[in-house]
Amino acid sequence: MxxxxxxxxxxxxxxxxxxxxxxxxxxxxxxxxxxxxxxxxxxxxxxxxxxLPDLSEVTIGDGRIRFGALAKMQAVADNAELARMAPVFTETLWMAASPQLRWAATLGGNILQRTRCPYFRDTHYLQCNKRDPGSGCAALDGGRTNMHAILGGSEACVAMYPGDFAQALIAFDAEVVVEGPSGERRIPFADLHVLPADDPSRETVLGPREVVVAIEVPRSPAMRGSYYLKARDRESYAFASASAAVGLAMEGDTVSDARVALGGVASVPWRARAAEDVLRGATFSEELAREAGRAAFADAVPLEGSAYKIPLGASVVAGALMTARERARQEG
CATH class of the missing domain: 3.30.43.10 (Uridine Diphospho-n-acetylenolpyruvylglucosamine Reductase, domain 2)
Incomplete structure (x- = not known):
């Protein structure tokens, strides 16, 4: 070092x-x-x-939830009030990492974590545009791509964003509160991460002297009918092959609001708005859930090693929606 x-x-x-x-x-x-x-x-x-003081608190207000950037992942996962009113947030944290890491890791650090692409993390591979701009991409040049992105990639990089908590944040319109030399600013979470395009080394819109101090999420009826489903190689301590953070609000059997975000399949936290459009205003059924799953991956561009993520991801979305529907029904 x-x-x-x-x-x-x-x-x-x-x-x-x-x-x-x-x-x-x-x-x-x-x-x-x-x-x-x-x-x-x-x-x-x-x-x-x-x-830094006062950055570890979690406040559940009438209109918003505020997560301090230094709140520990495990402490938030254990928050019983949050688990009752917005289970998707605690579930994404429970399914991430090991207990030891969850007690050390913070929410602010978690949303900014770097890819686990082996070609990025192993400097013996000389081709990595994320680590060394302009050097090439070993994954695209005949490498293993089973854990790489099928959404949001580019001709320069197909590294996958690895986090879980971020999917709940993007699904529910979170904002990141940042302080820097020019004072405070708020960034929609959907705008925080940058698609790889030609320069994969630039991953967020944060300025060089900006510090994330909090994450805020507006409360939504769909939070109570929310769920996180994660498919992975082993039950514990593994990154997602495909995951879905979803939420439903219902009026009888009709979907009045739908939130769908995807993990394990994209280069940045990914909102599946096409899937949401399928759901909103429709009568919920298992077939509708499966249609939404297929819509979520309609624009996927897989490589040979990552093509399995399309049917897997569609099934994960459908399964998550089925559980979310049951939760929404109980709340109704």
């Missing part, structure tokens, strides 16, 4: 000031330290924000 300077500011203002050229934020460290050991990331300095 490369030597680095270290600062632990006690205020957001001091943290912003410390984030000069070559500096990175350290929160839970479960991704940053790992990548530094691999020498994928080599910051000149780390700014440890874990001492």
């Amino acid at each position: 490369k030597n680095f300077a270290y600062a632990k500011p006690s205020s957001v203002e001091d943290a912003i000031a410390a984030l000069g050229d070559g500096a990175d934020v350290l929160a839970g460290g479960t991704t940053m330290v790992d990548l530094m050991k691999l020498e994928v990331m080599t910051p000149d300095a780390l700014v440890d924000i874990t001492a």
Whole structure:
């Protein structure tokens, strides 16, 4: 690991000031330290924000839920009130990582985690446009692609966004609250991550001295009828091959609102609006759920190793919607 300077500011203002050229934020460290050991990331300095006050709270208000950026994944997963009124949020956290990592990792760090693409994480592979812009993409050049994106990729990169919690956030119109040299700004979660296009090294719209301080989500009736379903190689501690964060609000048997987001299949957190359009205003049935699943993957562009994700993902969406319908019925 490369030597680095270290600062632990006690205020957001001091943290912003410390984030000069070559500096990175350290929160839970479960991704940053790992990548530094691999020498994928080599910051000149780390700014440890874990001492910043009031960033670990979760507030469930009448109109919004506010997650502090330093709230630990496990603490939020254990929040009984949140589990009752918006189960998809706690389920995405319960299904992520191991208990040890969940007690260390923060929500702010979680949404900014880097891809687990092996060609990005192993510096022996010289071709990785995300790590070394312009070098090429080993996955596209005959590599293994079974865990790569089939939505949102480009001719420069097909790395998959690995997170779970982000799918619940994008499904329910979250905003990210950021502080920087120019003060506070709010970023729609759907706009936070950047598609790879020609420059996969740029992953978010955050400025070089901006710090995520909170995530806010407007409350929605579809939250009570929400569910997260994750298909993976093994039951625990594995990233998704395909997952779906869904929510339904019902008026009788008619879908009045639908939220569908996909994990394990896209280069960024992915809202499946085509699937939502199939559902809204329609009478719910198993066949409708399957139609929505197919619609979610209508624009998928798989490689040979990732083609299995299309039927798998469609089935995951349909299965998640069936459970969400039962939850919505109980609430009704």
